[in-house]
Amino acid sequence: MKILVGYKRVVDYNVRIQVKPDGSGVVTDGVKLSPNPFDDIALEEALRLRDAGIASEVVVASIAPADAQPHLRNGLAMGANRAIHVVADAAIQPLTAARALLKLIEKEQPDLVLLGKQAIDDDANQTGQMLATLWGRPQATFASKLTIADGKATVVREVDAGLETLEVDLPAVVTADLRLNEPRFIKLPDIMKAKSKPLETIALADLGVTAHDSLTTTAYAAPAKRSRGVMVKDAAELVAALKQKGLL
């Protein structure tokens, strides 16, 4: 079984994002970039399926600017067999990402596609669902447990009401939630090994994708700020403060 993993590069989750004073964007110069945390989880799950002998090959794919090669090497160091770098200079929107990933699916014919449930930069939470739709295959989003057997995947999903279990025929798209697993740490020898693993580069335009980035961002603003309130010294004062606000 072959698994394709979506592996997006984003601003590291520890960075405190600042909106530029002129509202033209957020400050990204010099900030740390990292794999999307959910994509690390997706990749880890694929690697575990390979470790368990269920999958034979794990391919990571990223649609990212030309300078993202180290990011893909990172995915290889974590353990992917191969990487595909779809080069796109500008940021793309989820429908374009889904169309590009669909082209890779047509080329690679994976049995399972694992993505993150959401990218923590755009917080769109769309690509996996769009990809499954365009592909005409099942989706199981927000996965916290994945079991593969007999050409089917059984997926436990974290939904608002609790934990939902779906059974889907393969191939399918599964999107990873936080508790699916805990990604492994990369060891130094793995970084060395990754240097000789295959990394294919292809321009987005050469994939034959019609980009569709229909939404235009016209302004960026800092969110409404909450400020520090009062400190109380004990439970009695807290109750008094709540009463004063009319909350009790």
Place this chain on the structure above:
Amino acid sequence: MSKVLIVAEHLNGELNAATAKCVSAAQALAPAVIDIVVLAADPAAVAAQAAQIAGVNKVLSVTNAANAHAIAQVQAPQIAALAAGYSHVLGPSTTFGKDLMPCVAALLGVNQISDLMAVDGAHAFKRPIYAGNAIISVQAPADQTVVATVRTASWPEAAQGSSASIEAVSVDAALPRHTRFVGLAAGATDRPDLQSAKRVVSGGRGVGSEENFKIIYALADKLGAGVGASRAAVDAGYVPSDLQVGQTGKIIAPELYVAVGISGAIQHLTGIKDAGTIVAINKDGDAPIFEIADIGLVGDLFQILPELEAALG
């Protein structure tokens, strides 16, 4: 003039309150029409509830055994077929809507507006990115259907008391059979629902164990509050995952939020930005939660919570 179709969320014959919040967002578009579509095996009860929401013109009810459970790839083709004639298709930004609406968007060939928090015009909206650390204004093309999920914490529930007409419609769409519902393990509880509760008490890693969490439940019961948790508390197995509040859990806007033993990581704060009053109880006076708390109390939660319960009478 805009014509809005809202996809109803429901479970076990009960309409989810998020649907009435979508109606509020729809009203901000000053549209000519707001219709709600209910897809179910037996939609009658839910359609009747939807028909009561003020501002709704018509409820479309789609009866199909395939709709017994909300499976996105089954529902999306039906909604996309019904979307013809509407300028906007909205669903809630809950796990139901997040799962489904991008599929509808893909079928209609558009990108989705995720987490719509404000309407600036028929095709101009605001939404959060980077865990709510930036708010962007986005413009959608005027000649394409707008598909959006509505950030429920940003919108009040539309009022009740209307009686819109209910129209049974049949949809001609090929529905896939590749996905089967196996089960739903719901955290049975008689406490107020986390997403609509007026008061919420949340516990974090500081609570220390599943056993200790009973002091959180006790305080919540005293306040008539729902119970939430940080990711760390869920990961540690103190509480089920559906209690997680934050960027990747539930985004909530109660009148009162009490954070107990929670440090205040940005991913957690994203989930409570719209709360009325935030109370923080933490033994570390430098915890970031105090930077945004309206009322802060530094101390050991195991000492403070019993005192607080007693003080509440």
